Amino acid sequence: MEKTYKITSSVGLHARPSTVLVAGVTPFASDIQLEYKGKTVNLKSILGVMSLGVPTGEVVTIKAEGSDAEAAIAKVSELMISEGLGQEC
Amino acid sequence: MLEIKGIAVSNGIAIANAYCLVEPDLTFDKLTITDIEAEKLRFKEIVSKTKTELEAIREAAEKKFGHDKAEIFSAHLLVLQDPEMLNAIDIQISEGVNAEFALQETSSMFIELFESMDNEYMQERAADIRDVAKRLLANLLGIELPDYSRLSKDVIIVADDLTPSMTAQLDKTHVKGFVTNIGGRTSHSAILARTMEIPAVVGTKLATTDIPHGAKIIIDGTKGTVLLDATEEIVAEYLLAQEEQAAESAMFQQFVTAESISADGHHVELAGNIGKPEDVDNILANGGDGIGLFRTEFLYMDRQELPSEEEQFTAYKTVLEKMGQKPTVVRTLDIGGDKELPYLKLEPEMNPFLGHRAIRLCLEQQDIFRTQLRALLRASVYGNLKIMFPMIATLDEFRKAKALLEEEKEKLFSEGIEVSSDIEIGMMVEIPSAALIADLFAKEADFLSIGTNDLIQYTLAADRMNEKVSYLYQPFHPAILRLVKMAIDAGHANGKWVGMCGEMAGDEIAIPILLALGLDEFSMSASSILRARAHISDLSKVELMQHLDKILSLSTSMEVEQYMKKLLNTNN
Numbered sequence: 173m174e175k176t177y178k179i180t181s182s183v184g185l186h187a188r189p190s191t192v193l194v195a196g197v198t199p200f201a202s203d204i205q206l207e208y209k210g211k212t213v214n215l216k217s218i219l220g221v222m223s224l225g226v227p228t229g230e231v232v233t234i235k236a237e238g239s240d241a242e243a244a245i246a247k248v249s250e251l252m253i254s255e256g257l258g259q260e261c
Numbered sequence: 262m263l264e265i266k267g268i269a270v271s272n273g274i275a276i277a278n279a280y281c282l283v284e285p286d287l288t289f290d291k292l293t294i295t296d297i298e299a300e301k302l303r304f305k306e307i308v309s310k311t312k313t314e315l316e317a318i319r320e321a322a323e324k325k326f327g328h329d330k331a332e333i334f335s336a337h338l339l340v341l342q343d344p345e346m347l348n349a350i351d352i353q354i355s356e357g358v359n360a361e362f363a364l365q366e367t368s369s370m371f372i373e374l375f376e377s378m379d380n381e382y383m384q385e386r387a388a389d390i391r392d393v394a395k396r397l398l399a400n401l402l403g404i405e406l407p408d409y410s411r412l413s414k415d416v417i418i419v420a421d422d423l424t425p426s427m428t429a430q431l432d433k434t435h436v437k438g439f440v441t442n443i444g445g446r447t448s449h450s451a452i453l454a455r456t457m458e459i460p461a462v463v464g465t466k467l468a469t470t471d472i473p474h475g476a477k478i479i480i481d482g483t484k485g486t487v488l489l490d491a492t493e494e495i496v497a498e499y500l501l502a503q504e505e506q507a508a509e510s511a512m513f514q515q516f517v518t519a520e521s522i523s524a525d526g527h528h529v530e531l532a533g534n535i536g537k538p539e540d541v542d543n544i545l546a547n548g549g550d551g552i553g554l555f556r557t558e559f560l561y562m563d564r565q566e567l568p569s570e571e572e573q574f575t576a577y578k579t580v581l582e583k584m585g586q587k588p589t590v591v592r593t594l595d596i597g598g599d600k601e602l603p604y605l606k607l608e609p610e611m612n613p614f615l616g617h618r619a620i621r622l623c624l625e626q627q628d629i630f631r632t633q634l635r636a637l638l639r640a641s642v643y644g645n646l647k648i649m650f651p652m653i654a655t656l657d658e659f660r661k662a663k664a665l666l667e668e669e670k671e672k673l674f675s676e677g678i679e680v681s682s683d684i685e686i687g688m689m690v691e692i693p694s695a696a697l698i699a700d701l702f703a704k705e706a707d708f709l710s711i712g713t714n715d716l717i718q719y720t721l722a723a724d725r726m727n728e729k730v731s732y733l734y735q736p737f738h739p740a741i742l743r744l745v746k747m748a749i750d751a752g753h754a755n756g757k758w759v760g761m762c763g764e765m766a767g768d769e770i771a772i773p774i775l776l777a778l779g780l781d782e783f784s785m786s787a788s789s790i791l792r793a794r795a796h797i798s799d800l801s802k803v804e805l806m807q808h809l810d811k812i813l814s815l816s817t818s819m820e821v822e823q824y825m826k827k828l829l830n831t832n833n
Contacts (some may be wrong), residue, residue: 183565198342213345217344217345217346222375222386
């Protein structure tokens, strides 16, 4: 399953809050990918996420595949809001 | 016994084992591995060992410095367990190389990737990867990295230099002193030592080479010496001197509540310098009459973005409330020169000290300046606030800064927000041009505060970060004394008070000269206040004034120092 988010954090997806996102999804068994401008990285990889350097205002897609995919996406949505990273669109 | 000489920057004596902060040798050879699975397992075990280590460090940091400072280690833990990096290393090992080599190749690739990004934050993350890779490599090689965030006994730190990021991790409870190869009176390690009230000797050039890790050393922060392999007699001597100093500081305690008054009844104000709201406690504990310099740039440092108006308001309000009716002089943002804010992305300059810094920057980047002014104005109702602008070179700059402050005040009024009606607006006299036309400034400013560190640097054209010209840091150079006199006289001729907030204000030899010149406010490190108050209580302003013509007619810094030392000795 997948969901798209608009990044609203003023510093984009590369400041400290993104580490919270990565740490938050790491415990899930599913494969979770972050897609931005045709590039895909592992959302459990802080280096991968930060290397994309997603700026504010951009749209990203999160894809999860596996037994707990639904719960993983719910967690992503929760963290996006609580960390002020972005919102579903 | 070996005596190493350096620059005395923080008084006191310390006797403890040396703790050398030197980079360990982590070189290794590239090897061909036949048992690939065993090598992968070895690496996996090292990752898990490193994880345990980092978790312990994070926990210790959280306890000692709070959540914010511990965050960096959470980031390190994520990097350590990063699936992309671990996979890449695994793939390399599968090709038959040792884990050390695989780690170095992979981490270098990531470091390069992050360093090449046009973003300060990402470039800093490269440092995180480097830190984690270093820790992993050390563990693979079985070499212990110095971990100065967890010290188990008292030590004296011996290092080439101390950077703010190093001291942030330093376990300060067990640090009894500092010895560094480089630096001067105003370097980071010197200021930190005075804040911590521990002795320090800097600029020893070779301390890290001469002093073995763990060796028992004695440092004398008053004389600027470090002793290695001292005989028992010498150790006993120093222990005695240490006791005497403890007795002396106990004697100073009676001055905590005393007035700052000379032997002949002349009142002065002895204030303290601070960088953060929490420093106020130390000023009050040392009986400060006020705050003569609040270096607000510290609110802007060690972070990723500008502090918001609300954050600044809270910081200023805290300080003003703690100080009550005691005056608090806040200096507006003084960034540039040696103090950088990476997130502002300022262009590198050929001569940063002569460049786009302090008020020059604030007058151009007005959003930043206005936010600070609003926060200050809003906080003004909570205490006795005075505002001063740094690095003023021309009257025009002072007028512009003052006009912006007035504009913000008007805006607040129209929003119905209360602002104190008697905020004094002053300026720093730290550029020779400002001292030379102090008479013109004193007509428009409510007070003048002489910043000696920069005034000396600019008057003698000697970069204070450059050790080779540190001999030119001469507070008693006749040119400096004349400029100081000009500023004080100009202030008084216009009915304005004049303060000093550089290192000179707390100097034993400078104090009698400044007292004779009529300086109204002396602002210094918290640890110098009581000594200064005791000193002033022994001095007679009237008597000292009789020596003033003579002092001002001397031709070199050395002559002034010798004259004053003789004068102080005969008085005792």
